[in-house]
Amino acid sequence: MYAIRRWSSAHARFLERIYTATRPGILAGLRGVTRLFGRRLDTPITAAERLVKGVVFDCQMCGDCVLSKTGMTCPMNCPKSIRNGPCGGVRENGMCEVKPEMRCVWVDAWNGAAKMKDGDAIKDLEFAVDHSRIGQSSWLRLARDE
Amino acid sequence: MNDDLDFVEEFGVNPGDPLTQRPGHVSHGRFERVVRSGHFVVTTEIAPPDSVDPDEVLARANLFDGYVDAINATDGSGANCHMSSLGVCAILTRAGYSPIIQFSCRDRNRIAMQGDLLSAAALGVCSVLCLTGDDVGAGDHPEAKPVFDLDSISLLQTTKILRDESRFLSGRQLDTAPRLFVGASINPFVPPLENRVDQLAKKIRAGAEFIQSQYCFDIERLRTFMARACDLGLHEKSYIIIGVGVLGSAQTARWLRANVPGVHIPDAIIKRLEDAPNPKAEGRRIAVDLMQQIKETPGVSGVHLMAYRHEKWVGEIVKASGVLGDRKPWAPEPLDSTIGVVTPNDEMLDNLTSTVS
Numbered sequence: 001m002y003a004i005r006r007w008s009s010a011h012a013r014f015l016e017r018i019y020t021a022t023r024p025g026i027l028a029g030l031r032g033v034t035r036l037f038g039r040r041l042d043t044p045i046t047a048a049e050r051l052v053k054g055v056v057f058d059c060q061m062c063g064d065c066v067l068s069k070t071g072m073t074c075p076m077n078c079p080k081s082i083r084n085g086p087c088g089g090v091r092e093n094g095m096c097e098v099k100p101e102m103r104c105v106w107v108d109a110w111n112g113a114a115k116m117k118d119g120d121a122i123k124d125l126e127f128a129v130d131h132s133r134i135g136q137s138s139w140l141r142l143a144r145d146e
Numbered sequence: 147m148n149d150d151l152d153f154v155e156e157f158g159v160n161p162g163d164p165l166t167q168r169p170g171h172v173s174h175g176r177f178e179r180v181v182r183s184g185h186f187v188v189t190t191e192i193a194p195p196d197s198v199d200p201d202e203v204l205a206r207a208n209l210f211d212g213y214v215d216a217i218n219a220t221d222g223s224g225a226n227c228h229m230s231s232l233g234v235c236a237i238l239t240r241a242g243y244s245p246i247i248q249f250s251c252r253d254r255n256r257i258a259m260q261g262d263l264l265s266a267a268a269l270g271v272c273s274v275l276c277l278t279g280d281d282v283g284a285g286d287h288p289e290a291k292p293v294f295d296l297d298s299i300s301l302l303q304t305t306k307i308l309r310d311e312s313r314f315l316s317g318r319q320l321d322t323a324p325r326l327f328v329g330a331s332i333n334p335f336v337p338p339l340e341n342r343v344d345q346l347a348k349k350i351r352a353g354a355e356f357i358q359s360q361y362c363f364d365i366e367r368l369r370t371f372m373a374r375a376c377d378l379g380l381h382e383k384s385y386i387i388i389g390v391g392v393l394g395s396a397q398t399a400r401w402l403r404a405n406v407p408g409v410h411i412p413d414a415i416i417k418r419l420e421d422a423p424n425p426k427a428e429g430r431r432i433a434v435d436l437m438q439q440i441k442e443t444p445g446v447s448g449v450h451l452m453a454y455r456h457e458k459w460v461g462e463i464v465k466a467s468g469v470l471g472d473r474k475p476w477a478p479e480p481l482d483s484t485i486g487v488v489t490p491n492d493e494m495l496d497n498l499t500s501t502v503s
C-alpha cells in the first residue's frame with residue numbers, strides 16, 4: 001500500500017537495522033530448507049516473500065531485490081522501471097511525472113538512503129532488471145548463491 | 147587548447163565521407179573533435195519531419211549552417227510520432243553534418259536498441275545521447291505500450307560494452323565495434339535538487355563523455371549545481387553542455403511549466419515576457435542573456451539551444467550571444483559572406499514554418 005511504502009522509505013534507517021540483524025538468520029534458514037527440500041518449498045517461500053515485501057514496500061517481485069540499496073524504496077514502482085533514478089521529469093513538488101498523484105519513487109529512495117548507514121550504495125550503478133527473473137524469489141536466489 | 151578544426155582538407159569527393167579518428171578520441175566525429183579542442187560549443191536540435199522527404203530534413207538543418215557544432219536528432223520527443231532519429235541522422239551524415247542521435251528507452255527493448263546502435267554507427271553517426279525517454283501518456287499515442295526495458299544508465303553501460311568490449315550484452319562478439327562518443331542528459335533544475343549532482347556522477351561513471359541538460363531558465367540553480375559538480379571534478383570527466391530554450395510568450399512559458407514535466411521556469415522570466423512590448427523578441431533576448439551567463443559559469447563546455455518553432459532564429463540568437471567568439475562552425479557549403487549576417491531565405495522559411503506548425 002502506498003501509505004505503508006511511504007512510511008518504509010521514511011523509516012529506512014529503522015528497516016535497515018532489522019534487515020542487517022535478520023539477514024544472516026533468514027539466509028541460513030533458507031539454505032537449510034533448500035538443502036533439505038530442494039525446490040519443493042519454492043512456491044510457499046516465494047509467496048511469503050511476496051506477501052511480506054508486498055505489504056511493507058509495495059514490492060513488485062522483480063527477482064533481483066535492491067531495496068537495501070535504494071533507501072528501502074522499491075524502484076519497480078517507478079512507471080518507467082528506472083533502476084538508476086530519478087528521471088528528469090520529477091515535478092516541482094516532488095511528485096511523479098507519469099502519475100502526478102504519486103510521490104516520485106526515486107525522490108523517496110534518495111531521501112531514504114540519506115538516512116541509512118549504508119545509504120551510499122544508492123550511488124552504485126545498477127543494470128536494468130533481468131526479465132527472465134520476474135516473479136521469482138530474491139531470497140531463494142541469495143540462499144542458493146545464484 | 148589545440149586548434150584542430152580544419153576539416154576541409156579531409157573531405158574527399160563526398161562530404162559524408164568519414165573523418166579520421168584522432169588519437170585519444172573514441173569516435174571519428176567532428177563534434178568530439180570540437181569539444182575536445184576546448185572550444186565553447188553550440189549544439190541545437192532539429193525537429194524531425196512528419197514526412198518521407200529527405201530534403202525537408204536538409205532544409206531544416208540548413209537553417210543552422212555556420213552556427214552550431216552538432217545537431218541533435220530527437221527520438222519521438224514528448225512521445226510524439228515523427229521520422230525516427232536514425233532516419234534523420236542517416237540523411238544528415240550523408241550531407242556531412244555531425245548529428246547527435248538521441249536514443250530513448252521508451253520504444254525499444256535491449257535487442258532493438260543494440261541493433262540500432264550498430265546501425266547508427268554504420269550510417270556514419272558518431273555521437274549518441276542516451277535518454278530514458280518521456281512517458282507515452284505525454285504524446286499523441288497514449289495507448290502505446292511503454293517499453294523501458296533499459297533506463298538511461300543501463301543504456302550508457304550497454305553502449306560502452308558494445309564500443310569498448312566489442313560485444314553484445316549477451317557476450318557474443320562483434321566483428322567491428324561502433325565508434326560512438328557517448329552522452330547523457332541531466333536536469334539540475336527539478337527535485338531532488340541535492341541529489342542531481344550524484345545522478346550526474348553516476349551517469350559519468352556509467353560512461354557519459356558529454357552531457358546535455360534540460361532547459362536552464364534559472365541561472366542561480368545552475369551555479370549551485372555546477373559549483374558542486376566542479377568540487378567533485380565532474381567537469382573534467384565529461385563535457386557539460388547546458389540547455390537553453392526560446393520562449394514565445396508568457397502564456398507559452400506558463401503552459402510549458404504546467405504541462406511539460408521537468409521544465410522549471412522562475413516567475414521572474416515569465417514577468418519579463420509579460421512586461422515586454424514584443425514578447426517574441428524578449429524571448430530571444432532571454433535566450434541570449436542565458437547563453438552569456440552560462441558561458442561565464444565555471445565548468446560549462448557549451449550550450450544546447452532548443453528552439454522548437456523558433457528554429458529560424460537560431461543563427462541570430464547564437465550571433466547575438468557572441469558565445470562562439472570569432473569561430474565559425476563547419477557547414478556543408480563553403481562559408482560565404484552571407485554567413486554571419488542572418489538573412490534567411492524567406493521562401494524556404496515560409497515552407498518550413500508551415501510544415502512545423
Ligand code: SF4
Nearest residue numbers: 078087096097104105
Ligand atoms: S518521476 Fe520518479 S517515479 Fe516517476 S517516472 Fe520519473 S523517476 Fe520514475
